[in-house]
Amino acid sequence: MSSSESWRGLGMVKETYTSRPAHDLKLEGIREKETYTSRLDCILDKNELSKEGIVFLLKLDRREHLGRLFKKADEVREEYIGEDVYVRGVLEFSNYCRNDCLYCGIRKSNLKLRRYRIKPEEIVGIAKNAVSSLGFRTVLLQSGEDGYYTTEVVEDMIKRILEKCDCRVALSIGERTVEEYKRFYDAGARRCLVRFETSNKKLFEKLHPKSSQTKNSFGRRVKLIKRLGKIGYQVGTGFMVGLPGQSIEDLAGDILMYDRLKANMAGTGPFICHPDTPLACSNNGSFEMSLKVIAVTRIACKDIFISATTALQSLNNANGRELALQAGANLLMPNITPKKYRMLYQLYPNKACVYENPFDCANCVKKVVETVGRTIGRGYGDAIRK
């Protein structure tokens, strides 16, 4: 045997011994991939999602698998909600807050922030303009927990807005007593937004310190959200994605909370760390995980309304809202706050739309909806989910 033959022979032996394991490994990889894919199909085909199924979906990371998740969410959205995208104009009327939530840029301990309150007459005027000139059919009144606006003042604002405008009034003013919320309902408010922020009780209590003025507790928050539904409100709630100390299992629990709370609307956005808070050095929540949460919420909760939040847009200003609408969302919440106040209502930094005015935001929303080939919902856009 020539030396070249012996090299060839050695090569063959080598090939025989090394290629088999490689081949086996490849086969194993294919089998694993098939099992993984069929598990994904199996979960997506089920009518109800278990906590394990939700965790599996939230862990997807391959492009092809994510594509299937988002496609399925979009199909569910089409079947249960249709093509309409509903728009809520958000008016941030006060950045005073008695609370000290660790993640929030307008928490009371942030002494660097210049505070503002918009007078009730001005609030009514802004709402009127948003409805009559910009065409919004819902005005969401949002603020920190600010006792300056007493029960009577809030009641009066709701009544005056409804006297002047054909719209729904929604409230996002934090924890008030059930009696107060009943009075706001009697004054005409029909929707409210109170987020539970996280379903992990320990994490909730770490993030929401108690003080002499507030008795923050997870149980109390959850109880209030449930009572709001009983009063007759269409209830919006939600949580943050990527909070420090939050696990994927927590996120799965958060998604399951929507049904437990009988929520009509889901508002999920990424945590974005604010430099003037105790969580300044934390990592932001991820855009991709937030999109996955929207998609899984759509698949799990079917006919719930889901907003493409401003926080999501702030992480991806180029097409964040478009991607959210294509992953299951059906609500947009443009800002109708006058430009001079916007910079001062930064719950998190680099918030989108702080340099725009209400007119810009109304136009921008139209373009976003056109881009994804959908239509802006006419009418009040009341919840489908009962």
Ligand code: SF4
């Ligand atoms: S999250 Fe809400 S309640 Fe907490 S500090 Fe900020 S505005 Fe106040």
